[in-house]
Amino acid sequence: MNKKSIVLQTTLELITDQGIGATSLSQIIKESGVANGTVYHHFKNKDEIITELYLMLTQDFGTVVMRNVEEGDIKKQFYTMWENLFHYFTSNPLAFIFSEQIARSTEIPQELKDRSRQYYKEIEAYFREGVSQKIFKPYNTLLMEELFFGNVVSLVKIHENEAVTLLDKHISQAIEISWKGFLR
Amino acid sequence: MNKKSIVLQTTLELITDQGIGATSLSQIIKESGVANGTVYHHFKNKDEIITELYLMLTQDFGTVVMRNVEEGDIKKQFYTMWENLFHYFTSNPLAFIFSEQIARSTEIPQELKDRSRQYYKEIEAYFREGVSQKIFKPYNTLLMEELFFGNVVSLVKIHENEAVTLLDKHISQAIEISWKGFLR
Amino acid sequence: MNKKSIVLQTTLELITDQGIGATSLSQIIKESGVANGTVYHHFKNKDEIITELYLMLTQDFGTVVMRNVEEGDIKKQFYTMWENLFHYFTSNPLAFIFSEQIARSTEIPQELKDRSRQYYKEIEAYFREGVSQKIFKPYNTLLMEELFFGNVVSLVKIHENEAVTLLDKHISQAIEISWKGFLR
Amino acid sequence: MNKKSIVLQTTLELITDQGIGATSLSQIIKESGVANGTVYHHFKNKDEIITELYLMLTQDFGTVVMRNVEEGDIKKQFYTMWENLFHYFTSNPLAFIFSEQIARSTEIPQELKDRSRQYYKEIEAYFREGVSQKIFKPYNTLLMEELFFGNVVSLVKIHENEAVTLLDKHISQAIEISWKGFLR
DNA sequence: TATGAATGAGTCTTCATTCAT
DNA sequence: CATGAATGAAGACTCATTCAT
Numbered sequence: 001m002n003k004k005s006i007v008l009q010t011t012l013e014l015i016t017d018q019g020i021g022a023t024s025l026s027q028i029i030k031e032s033g034v035a036n037g038t039v040y041h042h043f044k045n046k047d048e049i050i051t052e053l054y055l056m057l058t059q060d061f062g063t064v065v066m067r068n069v070e071e072g073d074i075k076k077q078f079y080t081m082w083e084n085l086f087h088y089f090t091s092n093p094l095a096f097i098f099s100e101q102i103a104r105s106t107e108i109p110q111e112l113k114d115r116s117r118q119y120y121k122e123i124e125a126y127f128r129e130g131v132s133q134k135i136f137k138p139y140n141t142l143l144m145e146e147l148f149f150g151n152v153v154s155l156v157k158i159h160e161n162e163a164v165t166l167l168d169k170h171i172s173q174a175i176e177i178s179w180k181g182f183l184r
Numbered sequence: 185m186n187k188k189s190i191v192l193q194t195t196l197e198l199i200t201d202q203g204i205g206a207t208s209l210s211q212i213i214k215e216s217g218v219a220n221g222t223v224y225h226h227f228k229n230k231d232e233i234i235t236e237l238y239l240m241l242t243q244d245f246g247t248v249v250m251r252n253v254e255e256g257d258i259k260k261q262f263y264t265m266w267e268n269l270f271h272y273f274t275s276n277p278l279a280f281i282f283s284e285q286i287a288r289s290t291e292i293p294q295e296l297k298d299r300s301r302q303y304y305k306e307i308e309a310y311f312r313e314g315v316s317q318k319i320f321k322p323y324n325t326l327l328m329e330e331l332f333f334g335n336v337v338s339l340v341k342i343h344e345n346e347a348v349t350l351l352d353k354h355i356s357q358a359i360e361i362s363w364k365g366f367l368r
Numbered sequence: 369m370n371k372k373s374i375v376l377q378t379t380l381e382l383i384t385d386q387g388i389g390a391t392s393l394s395q396i397i398k399e400s401g402v403a404n405g406t407v408y409h410h411f412k413n414k415d416e417i418i419t420e421l422y423l424m425l426t427q428d429f430g431t432v433v434m435r436n437v438e439e440g441d442i443k444k445q446f447y448t449m450w451e452n453l454f455h456y457f458t459s460n461p462l463a464f465i466f467s468e469q470i471a472r473s474t475e476i477p478q479e480l481k482d483r484s485r486q487y488y489k490e491i492e493a494y495f496r497e498g499v500s501q502k503i504f505k506p507y508n509t510l511l512m513e514e515l516f517f518g519n520v521v522s523l524v525k526i527h528e529n530e531a532v533t534l535l536d537k538h539i540s541q542a543i544e545i546s547w548k549g550f551l552r
Numbered sequence: 553m554n555k556k557s558i559v560l561q562t563t564l565e566l567i568t569d570q571g572i573g574a575t576s577l578s579q580i581i582k583e584s585g586v587a588n589g590t591v592y593h594h595f596k597n598k599d600e601i602i603t604e605l606y607l608m609l610t611q612d613f614g615t616v617v618m619r620n621v622e623e624g625d626i627k628k629q630f631y632t633m634w635e636n637l638f639h640y641f642t643s644n645p646l647a648f649i650f651s652e653q654i655a656r657s658t659e660i661p662q663e664l665k666d667r668s669r670q671y672y673k674e675i676e677a678y679f680r681e682g683v684s685q686k687i688f689k690p691y692n693t694l695l696m697e698e699l700f701f702g703n704v705v706s707l708v709k710i711h712e713n714e715a716v717t718l719l720d721k722h723i724s725q726a727i728e729i730s731w732k733g734f735l736r
Numbered sequence: 737t738a739t740g741a742a743t744g745a746g747t748c749t750t751c752a753t754t755c756a757t
Numbered sequence: 758c759a760t761g762a763a764t765g766a767a768g769a770c771t772c773a774t775t776c777a778t
Contacts, residue, residue, distance in 0.1 A: 003742075021205035025769060035743045037772085042741085046769065139357045142348065146338045147361055154334030158326065173323045177331055181365035187759075209752060219760045221755085226758090230752065371763075389573035393748060403764045405751085410762085414748065507725045510716065514706045515729055522702030523695075532694065541691045545699055549733035555738075577773060587739045589776085594737090598773065739778080747771065754764080 004042040006032050008056070011049050016094045020050065057095040064088045066122050074130050075179065081126070082152060082175045089156045096156055120145055127182075136182045144182060151178040188226040190216050192240070195233050200278045204234065204285055241279045248272045250306050258314050259363065265310070266336060266359045273340045280340060304329055311366075320366045328366060335362040372410040374400050376424070379417050384462045388418065425463040432456045434490050442498050443547065449494070450520060450543045457524045464524055488513055495550075504550045512550060519546040556594040558584050560608070563601050568646045572602065572653050609647045616640045618674050626682050627731065633678070634704060634727045641708045648708060672697055679734075688734045696734060703730040 010032035014023045025046050029036055043049045065084050069077050089096040127144045130136040136144070155174045159166045185193075194216035198207045209230045213220055227233045249268050253261050273280040311328045314320040320328070339358045343350045378400035382391045393414050397404055411417045433456075437448050457464040495512045498504040504512070523542045527534045553561075562584035566575045577598045581588055595601045617640075621632050641648040679696045682688040688696070707726045711718045 019205075024767080026767070036770090037744065038742050040770065041743090139361060140354055142342065143339075143354055143357055144361075146342055147335055147358065150334045150338030150341075151331055154330045155327075157334075158330055164326065170324055170327055173327055174331065177323060177328075177365035179365075180367065181361035181363075183364065208750075210750065220753090221761065222759050224753070225760090387573075392746080394746070404749090405765065406763050408749070409764090507729060508722055510710065511707075511722055511725055512729075514710055515703055515726065518702045518706030518709075519699055522698045525702075526694065526698055538692055538695055541695055542699065545691060545696075545733035547733075548735065549729035549731075551732065576771075578771070588774095589740060590738050592774070593739090741775105741777090743773105743775080745772090748769095750768070751766090752764105754762105756762090757760080 003032075003034050003038050007034055007039055007042065007049065008053055010034075012053055012094055015050075015053075016097060019097070053094070054098055057092060057098060061088075061095070061099075074133060074135050077126065078130075078179050079175055081123070082148075082178060083171075085149075085152045086155060086171065089152065090159055093160070096160075100153070123148065130182070134184065137184045139182065147181065148178065187218050187222050191218055191223055191226065191233065192237055194218075195237055196278055199234075199237075200281060203281065209233075237278075238282055241276060241282060245272075245279065245283075246306065258317060258319050261310065262314075262363055263359055265307070266332075266362060267355075269333075269336045270339060270355065273336065274343055277344075284337070307332065314366070318368065321368045323366065331365065332362065371400075371402050371406050375402055375407055375410065375417065376421055378402075380421055380462055383418075383421075384465065387465065421462070422466055425460060425466060429456075429463065429467075442501060442503050445494065446498075446547055447543055449491070450516075450546060451539075453517075453520045454523060454539065457520065458527055461528070468521070491516065498550070502552065505552045507550065515549065516546065555586050555590050559586055559591055559594065559601065560605055562586075563605055564646055567602075567605075568649060571649065577601075605646075606650055609644060609650060613640075613647065613651075614674070626685060626687050629678065630682075630731055631727055633675070634700075634730060635723075637701075637704045638707060638723065641704065642711055645712075652705070675700065682734070686736065689736045691734065699733065700730065 007028060011023070011028050014027060014031060025039065028049070029039060039049075043052070065081055065088075067080075067084055069080050069084075089099075123145050124141050127136060127141050127148075131138050131141075151174065155166070155171065158164055158170075191212060195207070195212050198211060198215060209223065212233070213223060223233075227236070249265055249272075251264075251268050253264050253268075273283075307329050308325050311320060311325050311332075315322050315325075335358065339350070339355065342348055342354075375396060379391070379396050382395060382399060393407065396417070397407060407417075411420070433449055433452050435448075435452055437445050437452075457467075491513050492509050495504060495509050495516075499506050499509075519542065523534070523539065526532055526538075559580065563575065563580050566579060566583060577591065580601070581591060591601075595604070617633055617636050619632075619636055621629050621636075641651075675697050676693050679688060679693050679700075683690050683693075703726065707718070707723065710716055710722075
């Protein structure tokens with residue numbers, strides 16, 4: 001494992017722990033046991049570490065939502081997509097933090113944000129199909145996407161909250177609530 | 185307008201603009217035109233400014249959700265609560281930022297967070313009532329609250345997005361989607 | 369003597385010794401016994417220290433050349449101006465370094481440079497007068513100024529050179545050479 | 553063109569642009585596209601690059617002044633020497649920068665400086681001859697050299713100044729002024 | 737001959753905070 | 758109430774240099 005990977009890994013751990021803003025380069029350096037200059041040999045910037053991490057984490061973001069989504073049953077697809085996104089976020093806490101913290105941040109170049117928004121395209125197509133099949137009511141598509149996404153996020157936040165234990169049935173309930181909202 | 189108010193006001197503007205983490209005391213001092221020591225005369229800490237601001241903004245947080253919520257019709261209550269929260273957030277962007285950013289922040293004392301979660305109590309009571317009236321399906325109450333809250337947040341985020349213009353019908357659609365999810 | 373003056377004085381000494389480029393802020397801090405932040409309380413920048421020093425040193429630059437220059441005898445005026453400039457530079461080594469090092473530097477705002485070039489105006493008027501009195505040959509005025517200035521600089525450089533001792537007669541010789549060049 | 557030459561060439565360009573002090577090795581490496589270690593393979597030091605460059609540029613320094621200086625007429629020799637030096641500096645801007653910047657710099661070993669001062673010997677001999685021919689007044693020889701040299705430098709500086717266009721007649725005037733100064 | 741990973745001292749600067757007035 | 762001088766730890770980043778390949 002080379003120094004670059006060590007730096008990335010350390011940064012990932014620190015950020016997951018403390019958030020992006022609270023993580024200083026000095027900390028990354030101290031924690032990773034790598035020399036000051038070594039970091040700057042591999043990364044132009046502190047931001048570049050974040051960016052690279054971001055790309056690493058979100059490169060499969062687009063595909064993950066649609067994984068195992070089989071043609072045909074709209075409802076079944078909904079459940080799969082929902083669970084995909086939920087498990088992606090819970091098993092990649094950093095990806096979650098990133099998508100929540102960075103998505104809106106002005107210090108991330110638009111081009112980068114766009115790349116992570118790619119997956120919306122497929123979700124949008126999904127909702128359009130649901131509407132044309134007369135299963136969903138013809139709501140505004142962007143609205144549907146955002147609410148869908150927001151529902152998953154809500155559940156992930158509950159899951160993150162250490163004071164609460166999330167059971168499978170709660171997940172089922174959440175998906176059910178989410179699903180019912182869009183129906184005719 | 186006294187110096188203390190000036191500091192608070194300036195801080196509010198800076199934070200709304202840049203977020204909490206990116207706002208330094210030096211910046212507040214420079215922007216407000218108030219002297220270094222004056223800030224420390226009124227506030228023990230940088231954190232105390234944030235805290236005071238937070239309390240100022242959230243003191244009506246609890247009541248706002250339940251404003252004009254008339255006894256009786258569960259559905260009508262739902263719409264009123266939803267709109268209350270939505271308008272509160274859109275007309276108090278800072279309150280929104282706070283509730284989004286601070287919720288997770290480790291630098292805010294639990295006691296403070298709890299205080300802002302006060303209003304949940306009333307929402308919780310509302311959902312319990314809806315369930316007992318057999319209008320809502322008996323989902324987990326915390327789950328219902330969070331999804332309700334998350335739906336409003338989703339719409340506020342769309343509203344914040346400068347590239348999108350949110351029409352009244354979209355708000356209606358969002359509330360409808362939100363409402364339908366909880367039904368039996 | 370307040371901290372600001374101490375910083376300026378220390379900087380002056382260090383720069384005279386080592387040149388501008390070789391003088392670091394850390395050095396100034398260590399040498400002056402002033403705290404890190406104190407320097408930045410008084411100066412926005414490292415450059416601002418230099419600039420302030422520059423203005424301090426060059427504010428009398430304009431007047432110094434023409435000091436004690438009595439109306440009438442062109443030749444006598446020449447000798448006075450020459451000696452004025454020479455003594456100014458030798459007794460203000462930093463002013464000399466500045467005018468040599470900074471004059472051309474791109475990091476000094478034009479406005480600042482212009483201010484120090486102010487004194488040229490008076491020298492220019494002098495040469496014009498000498499020409500109209502048919503004492504000087506009608507050379508290009510800018511050329512005369514620059515050569516005059518350059519002659520003084522040459523002598524100052526010899527004076528600075530530790531290996532050489534400059535006698536009064538050498539100064540006289542230099543002025544004489546300088547003077548004769550411009551005659552008809 | 554081998555890597556060593558590339559490094560030297562790049563360094564030359566950067567220094568001409570920014571001066572010696574402002575030119576870092578990192579910059580040279582970045583600009584030349586040569587690897588880190590490659591530079592250190594060819595040069596022991598950062599200073600060694602400067603030194604080598606300096607020697608490259610100044611190796612003909614001594615001969616250049618005396619080029620085409622024919623035996624006999626002192627005045628004609630003077631004009632030739634003057635023009636030689638002037639054209640050398642204007643066509644080798646870096647050599648000029650070096651001779652101006654390095655002369656004073658403490659980081660250049662005395663031995664190196666001396667080597668560049670070699671050419672003074674010939675000029676010194678020239679002035680001695682002029683004096684013994686009773687054409688020049690018996691001024692101190694070092695003084696004459698420095699003033700002679702300084703005059704050329706003054707003209708080069710005018711030439712460098714982008715705001716001014718230097719005509720042939722100005723050059724003639726400058727040489728004439730310079731020449732007359734030394735006469736009996 | 738050429739490469740680039742690795743280093744750590746050093747650079748300028750920002751920050752939250754204290755204290756005497 | 759209000760000021761601003763003073764502090765020093767910590768921040769991001771640059772630099773010249775070494776070394777294994």
